[in-house]
Amino acid sequence: MISTLLVANRGEIACRVFRTCRELGIRTVAVYSDADANALHVRVADTGVRLPGETPADTYLRGDLIVKAAVASGADAVHPGYGFLAENAGFARAVLDAGLVWVGPSPDAIEAMASKTQAKRLMGLKPLTDVTEADLPVLVKAAAGGGGRGMRVVRHLADLDAELAAARAEAASAFGDGEVFVEPYVENGRHVEVQILADTHGTIWPLGTRDCSLQRRHQKVVEEAPAPGLSEELQEEVSALAVRAARAVDYVGAGTVEFLVADGRAHFLEMNTRLQVEHPVTEAVFGLDLVAEQIRVAEGHPLESTPPRARGHAVEARLYAEDPSSDWSPQTGRLHRLSMPEGIRLDTGYTDGDDIGVHYDPMLAKAVAHAPTRTEAIRALASALERAAIHGPVTNRDLLVRSLRHPEFTAARMDTGFYDRHLPDLTEPTPDPHAPLAAALADARGRSRFGGWRNVPSQPQTKRYAMAGQDHEVRYRHTRTGLEADGVRVVHADAHLVVLEVDGVQRKFEVTAYGDRVHVNNTALMALPRFPDPTTQHAPGSLLAPMPGTVVRVADGLTVGSAVKAGDPLLWLEAMKMQHKITAPVTGTLTALHAVPGQQVEPGSLLAVVRET
Structure with missing residues (x-):
C-alpha cells in the first residue's frame, strides 16, 4: 500500500493528484523550482522539496534530483503527472531502481510508445524521410513531445530546414530530447x-x-x-x-x-x-x-x-x-x-x-x-x-x-x-460601451467620503480609460440628487456596484479595481492619466515585446539598414516553453535593432524599428 506519494510535476496536475491523495489518506510530497517556491501545489502538499533553479532543464527535467527528493522525503511512490518526465523511460527506471513504486506503465512500454517514431513503427507506419514538393504540407513533430511543443506545419519546401531547427530547439527545451520527425499533414480532420x-x-x-x-x-x-x-x-x-x-x-x-x-x-x-x-x-x-x-x-x-x-x-x-x-x-x-x-x-x-x-x-x-x-x-x-x-x-x-x-x-x-x-x-473586440462609465462612477463613489453631494451644480467630471485598444472619455456630474451622466440614468452607484438604466432597461455592473486596472463585469479597462506622458510614446513602426521572454534568435543577415517586407520574421522570443515569431509590422527599412540573442526582455521593451517605405 502506498503511504506517501511524490508528484514529479507542478501546477494544476500536481494539485489534482494531491486532491485524490488526500481523499485516499496518502501523504503528499511536492517538488518545486525557485520560481514555484510559493506556488499552490507547494502550499497544498504535506511536504515540499526544492529543486534549485528556474528553468525546466534545471528542475522538473532533472530526474536524478527528483528521485533524491523522493528518497529524502520518505515517499514510497512517484506520480509523474503529464509533461516534463511523464513519458521518460529512463526516469521511470530510476524511480523503480530506487525501490519506489512508479504510478504508470513499465519503462519498456513507455520506451516503445513515448517515442512517436517508434510507436508508428510498432503500428506498422513509417515517418517521411526525404520530403518533396509532392509531400506538402507536412507536420514536423517532436519524437518525445506533447502539448503542441516542437510541432510545425510546413507548406513550402524552402521553410523546412528552418522549421526543423526551431522544432528541435523547442523540443530540447521542453523535453530534454531534440529528436523530431516528419509526417503528412492531414488538414481539416x-x-x-x-x-x-x-x-x-x-x-x-x-x-x-x-x-x-x-x-x-x-x-x-x-x-x-x-x-x-x-x-x-x-x-x-x-x-x-x-x-x-x-x-x-x-x-x-x-x-x-x-x-x-x-x-x-x-x-x-x-x-x-x-x-x-x-x-x-x-x-x-x-x-x-x-x-x-x-x-x-x-x-x-x-x-x-x-x-x-x-x-x-x-x-x-x-x-x-x-x-x-x-x-x-x-x-x-x-x-x-x-x-x-x-x-x-x-x-x-x-x-x-x-x-x-x-x-x-x-x-x-x-x-x-x-x-x-x-x-x-x-x-x-x-x-x-x-x-x-x-x-x-x-x-x-x-x-x-x-x-x-x-x-x-x-x-x-x-x-x-x-x-x-x-x-x-x-477575437473581434466587443467591449461593453457602458463599462467606462460604470468604472468612473464606481471610482467617484469610492473616492468620495460624503457621496459626492453638492448644494450647487458641479462642473462635469471626466475620466479616461483604455478599453480594447482604444481610449474612451466619459463625463458625469455630481448633483443634489446624486450622480448623472448624459443619456443614462444612474440608479445606484457605489465603489463595487453600479446600476444604470439604458433605454428603460436596468443593467448591473460589478466593478473591481486593482490600481489602474479595472474589471467591469468581464470587461478589462486601464485608467489613463488626464494628460498622456510624452516620454512613453514610440516611433511609428516600433516593434515592442508582446510578452516577457528571452531573445533566442535574430533572422540571418538582419542588420540596421536591411530591407524587410511586412510579415517577414525578424526575431524569435522564447516564453513559457514556446517560441514566438516577431515579424515586421510594415514593408520598409530596419532603422534600429535593440534585440540580441540571449537578452531577457519585459513586455513593451523596444526590440526594433522599421521605417515604412
Whole structure:
C-alpha cells in the first residue's frame, strides 16, 4: 500500500493528484523550482522539496534530483503527472531502481510508445524521410513531445530546414530530447482519442472516446466526451485499435491512444503513456477518479471485468493567460481573482493573488461541465465562463465562450482547422460601451467620503480609460440628487456596484479595481492619466515585446539598414516553453535593432524599428 506519494510535476496536475491523495489518506510530497517556491501545489502538499533553479532543464527535467527528493522525503511512490518526465523511460527506471513504486506503465512500454517514431513503427507506419514538393504540407513533430511543443506545419519546401531547427530547439527545451520527425499533414480532420486503463492482471478498459479538435498551435483548447457524431463502427474500430496498442506493449495504468479522423477513416497518431490534461471529461462521463484508479493499479489491485457505463456528456475548456488576438501571446502578472460559478468543476494550480510567471505553460485552469446531453453541457460551460470572475492578465475566456457557442461547434461540425478559419471573428473586440462609465462612477463613489453631494451644480467630471485598444472619455456630474451622466440614468452607484438604466432597461455592473486596472463585469479597462506622458510614446513602426521572454534568435543577415517586407520574421522570443515569431509590422527599412540573442526582455521593451517605405 502506498503511504506517501511524490508528484514529479507542478501546477494544476500536481494539485489534482494531491486532491485524490488526500481523499485516499496518502501523504503528499511536492517538488518545486525557485520560481514555484510559493506556488499552490507547494502550499497544498504535506511536504515540499526544492529543486534549485528556474528553468525546466534545471528542475522538473532533472530526474536524478527528483528521485533524491523522493528518497529524502520518505515517499514510497512517484506520480509523474503529464509533461516534463511523464513519458521518460529512463526516469521511470530510476524511480523503480530506487525501490519506489512508479504510478504508470513499465519503462519498456513507455520506451516503445513515448517515442512517436517508434510507436508508428510498432503500428506498422513509417515517418517521411526525404520530403518533396509532392509531400506538402507536412507536420514536423517532436519524437518525445506533447502539448503542441516542437510541432510545425510546413507548406513550402524552402521553410523546412528552418522549421526543423526551431522544432528541435523547442523540443530540447521542453523535453530534454531534440529528436523530431516528419509526417503528412492531414488538414481539416478531427482529433479523436480513446482513454484506456489497464491493470497488472490482463484487463484493459477502453473508456470511450474524446474529441479534441479545437486546437491552437497544436495544443488542445476545448475537449469533450464522448466524441460526437462518430458512427458505431468507427467507435468500435478506434476502441479496438487502442486496446491492440496497449496489449502490444503489455500496458499498465492510464493512457490515451490518439487518432486523426478524416473521410470516415481513423489515422493513428500516437499513444500517450500518461494521464492526459483532458482526463476530467472521461471521469465525469464514467463516474471515475482516474488518479485513484492509477494508484490502485500501481498497488496491484485488479480492475473489474468490465468498465462502468457512460452517462451523459462532458465538455472541458482550458483557460489560458494568453491573448488570442495577438498570435496567442502568453501573458504574465498577478492573478487577482479566479472564481467560477457553482456546478462547474475547476482544476487549477492558482488561487487569488498568485503570480503568473514566464517559465511555464500559461494554462490557468480547466473548467468542466457535465450534463445529460451535449447541448446542456455546452450551454452550462459557456454560461459559467461568461459569468466567471477572472481578474488579472488577458485570458482566452471570451474566445472560449464564443467557440462553445459557434454554430460549427454546437452542430459538432468542427475540425482541427476551426481556429484557422474563424479566429478573426472569434477575437473581434466587443467591449461593453457602458463599462467606462460604470468604472468612473464606481471610482467617484469610492473616492468620495460624503457621496459626492453638492448644494450647487458641479462642473462635469471626466475620466479616461483604455478599453480594447482604444481610449474612451466619459463625463458625469455630481448633483443634489446624486450622480448623472448624459443619456443614462444612474440608479445606484457605489465603489463595487453600479446600476444604470439604458433605454428603460436596468443593467448591473460589478466593478473591481486593482490600481489602474479595472474589471467591469468581464470587461478589462486601464485608467489613463488626464494628460498622456510624452516620454512613453514610440516611433511609428516600433516593434515592442508582446510578452516577457528571452531573445533566442535574430533572422540571418538582419542588420540596421536591411530591407524587410511586412510579415517577414525578424526575431524569435522564447516564453513559457514556446517560441514566438516577431515579424515586421510594415514593408520598409530596419532603422534600429535593440534585440540580441540571449537578452531577457519585459513586455513593451523596444526590440526594433522599421521605417515604412
